[in-house]
Amino acid sequence: MNLAPTDRGADGTVVPDREKDARDLLNLTALALGARDIASGVTPTLEKLVRDTAAGGSAYFQADRRLLAFRVRAATGEMPQTPGMQAVAAHGLPGDTPLMVALQGSASPLFYDDTRLSPDTLGFPELGVASLAAAPVRDAQGQLLGAFLMHTFEAHVWQREEATLFSMISSTIAALAGRLVAEEEVRVTRESALRALGLALEARDGETQGHTDRVTSLAVRFADRLGWTEQQREALRWGAYLHDIGKIAIPDAVLLKPGLLDPEERASMCSHVQAGVRFAHALQFLPPGALSVIQDHHERWDGSGYPRRVAAQAISLQGRLFALCDVYDALTSPRPYKAAWTHERAISEIRTQAGRQFDPALVEPFVELTETVSTGPGQDA
Amino acid sequence: MNLAPTDRGADGTVVPDREKDARDLLNLTALALGARDIASGVTPTLEKLVRDTAAGGSAYFQADRRLLAFRVRAATGEMPQTPGMQAVAAHGLPGDTPLMVALQGSASPLFYDDTRLSPDTLGFPELGVASLAAAPVRDAQGQLLGAFLMHTFEAHVWQREEATLFSMISSTIAALAGRLVAEEEVRVTRESALRALGLALEARDGETQGHTDRVTSLAVRFADRLGWTEQQREALRWGAYLHDIGKIAIPDAVLLKPGLLDPEERASMCSHVQAGVRFAHALQFLPPGALSVIQDHHERWDGSGYPRRVAAQAISLQGRLFALCDVYDALTSPRPYKAAWTHERAISEIRTQAGRQFDPALVEPFVELTETVSTGPGQDA
Numbered sequence: 001m002n003l004a005p006t007d008r009g010a011d012g013t014v015v016p017d018r019e020k021d022a023r024d025l026l027n028l029t030a031l032a033l034g035a036r037d038i039a040s041g042v043t044p045t046l047e048k049l050v051r052d053t054a055a056g057g058s059a060y061f062q063a064d065r066r067l068l069a070f071r072v073r074a075a076t077g078e079m080p081q082t083p084g085m086q087a088v089a090a091h092g093l094p095g096d097t098p099l100m101v102a103l104q105g106s107a108s109p110l111f112y113d114d115t116r117l118s119p120d121t122l123g124f125p126e127l128g129v130a131s132l133a134a135a136p137v138r139d140a141q142g143q144l145l146g147a148f149l150m151h152t153f154e155a156h157v158w159q160r161e162e163a164t165l166f167s168m169i170s171s172t173i174a175a176l177a178g179r180l181v182a183e184e185e186v187r188v189t190r191e192s193a194l195r196a197l198g199l200a201l202e203a204r205d206g207e208t209q210g211h212t213d214r215v216t217s218l219a220v221r222f223a224d225r226l227g228w229t230e231q232q233r234e235a236l237r238w239g240a241y242l243h244d245i246g247k248i249a250i251p252d253a254v255l256l257k258p259g260l261l262d263p264e265e266r267a268s269m270c271s272h273v274q275a276g277v278r279f280a281h282a283l284q285f286l287p288p289g290a291l292s293v294i295q296d297h298h299e300r301w302d303g304s305g306y307p308r309r310v311a312a313q314a315i316s317l318q319g320r321l322f323a324l325c326d327v328y329d330a331l332t333s334p335r336p337y338k339a340a341w342t343h344e345r346a347i348s349e350i351r352t353q354a355g356r357q358f359d360p361a362l363v364e365p366f367v368e369l370t371e372t373v374s375t376g377p378g379q380d381a
Numbered sequence: 382m383n384l385a386p387t388d389r390g391a392d393g394t395v396v397p398d399r400e401k402d403a404r405d406l407l408n409l410t411a412l413a414l415g416a417r418d419i420a421s422g423v424t425p426t427l428e429k430l431v432r433d434t435a436a437g438g439s440a441y442f443q444a445d446r447r448l449l450a451f452r453v454r455a456a457t458g459e460m461p462q463t464p465g466m467q468a469v470a471a472h473g474l475p476g477d478t479p480l481m482v483a484l485q486g487s488a489s490p491l492f493y494d495d496t497r498l499s500p501d502t503l504g505f506p507e508l509g510v511a512s513l514a515a516a517p518v519r520d521a522q523g524q525l526l527g528a529f530l531m532h533t534f535e536a537h538v539w540q541r542e543e544a545t546l547f548s549m550i551s552s553t554i555a556a557l558a559g560r561l562v563a564e565e566e567v568r569v570t571r572e573s574a575l576r577a578l579g580l581a582l583e584a585r586d587g588e589t590q591g592h593t594d595r596v597t598s599l600a601v602r603f604a605d606r607l608g609w610t611e612q613q614r615e616a617l618r619w620g621a622y623l624h625d626i627g628k629i630a631i632p633d634a635v636l637l638k639p640g641l642l643d644p645e646e647r648a649s650m651c652s653h654v655q656a657g658v659r660f661a662h663a664l665q666f667l668p669p670g671a672l673s674v675i676q677d678h679h680e681r682w683d684g685s686g687y688p689r690r691v692a693a694q695a696i697s698l699q700g701r702l703f704a705l706c707d708v709y710d711a712l713t714s715p716r717p718y719k720a721a722w723t724h725e726r727a728i729s730e731i732r733t734q735a736g737r738q739f740d741p742a743l744v745e746p747f748v749e750l751t752e753t754v755s756t757g758p759g760q761d762a
Contacts (some may be wrong), residue, residue, distance in 0.1 A: 033555065174415065189574065193573070196663040200630070200660055282580050283576075
């Protein structure tokens, strides 16, 4: 991949070790492919590109979801010091830039030896870019994920070896970007599924959303304090967010009844746990820890809860932890049949219930958590 | 990467073109990275591996979601002709196979020169595998996605160059598998979000699910017949599945009322369109075509529908197409206030409504579709 034509082996001088060079690139490729983000994965390969070609600099631009702009996600080498280029660095290239439109329609990389001579590179001479190579980066469905560029400050005729190296690196970037975009899409899809279900529940029971947001936040902070891993906290967060989702299935006459429920209505209301577990099972991505919250959030330490009426360690830790958060928020919030309790009164009640309703080992850590929360960071500074 | 030590340049014989060899591998890597499935992406690289190393054969095993087994997804070269190996080809390797347990705990590839000498390769001598190399394939979070194996039929001491090539190819497989698994996860997550919302709606209105499944299937077949692309059909399918999702927000007194609705109740019922659009907006992955179905499925060609009361082409094509399917299914199904109409009576009514309720250009193609459906493929054979 070395471009210098120093292949003078016969007279005893150094022959460039092209095999080693190619192997280095393979190693860089392997490194890039395993990366956790675009910048760390792509930067070492961009550095190699700048080292081994005439390019003064190179950058990867990622498309935003609606292709309104392409933003710099990784860059190496020198960028032209022009106001226009500073604007590009800050705001990206608009999706209707002629170059981006050309890349949209192109299956392979495009090479411009002189940016003044092609309508595709309109605007680039003013940026200080004299010659340019640009590759589209697509996902498996052919959708444009981004654009990979290298440039020179003086006019330059791109060589075959430079084009080969550029193409190879662009395929590595495509693989990495494709995986990262798909992983991000998984996250967005999961969150939006939770959000849609949350909205559906809220539409039935207007009171719910504030409660859901508060207990979710409280539960996650509790888990954080207890040293749970990120994965465990994430499962808890999903479970907390969905803990009452089964209420969607409860008839209005019960769900919205202002007074006390009679035994039959109460049984109907309690069935929200099983209904919630059923909906949650349909969300195949929910980890067991999330299901545990939904299943166990009305169980009690002494076995007097529902629906399984299990006691102590037979209740999942997620369920025991969440029950504290859920009850604390219910006590300190106003309800049609009661005013909001003060923090002190709620904590006193929760302490009384240690070993009855609640896991006694969790009560004091929970009290400490709420003391931290009610003081609030910086409030006494 | 050529293993034969034929580096005899000085005496005039052929020097293996190692640079070209490495470049070939890079090209194979680029090809693999862009593949749409594991087998087509991985097979050419496996072939190179078998060509350039002592391996008699090579295979990629993919983990099922709960790691109960690893199943062959791509294989090349010769497999041992033993009954044990035939079982592996058919059923995969159990997740508790010692080799798989060893890979679970390993960050890098494992090399076994003699499978009789390591507890990790217990069972492999009986399969006819004398020496073995195995690499774990992980996603970015470190979860095991699969295992990449190569084997020989005679004992063999794996060489450094073979190990390098094997490691490089395993990183390519990891990148491809990581992307494909993430893309599959996106699909599963989307489907399960739809399923959970569908269950939530069904819990409120038991009648709904049969209707939803039938109109979704009918709409997709209609679009197929009209030559819509796969992406367009997918958007339609999601929209059809969710078209009544807003009914979750309608009070029981209206939603479940057995008799006719008074004007106020009717307005409440009609609000399910806006509520549905709101829920659907939260599902960020829904394409515009899906939202169009939800938004427009009660509009009418002559402008007398709701909620926007737009006419003709101002109604999305998705909405116009779906309205036909929705009404046809309502007519041919029993309701509390009417028996199911026959196919003939429903079609006659739909033809009467061409240019009133329905897009006249769609009515005859729809009639043809339902004639095909009601005859059914193969029923008159």
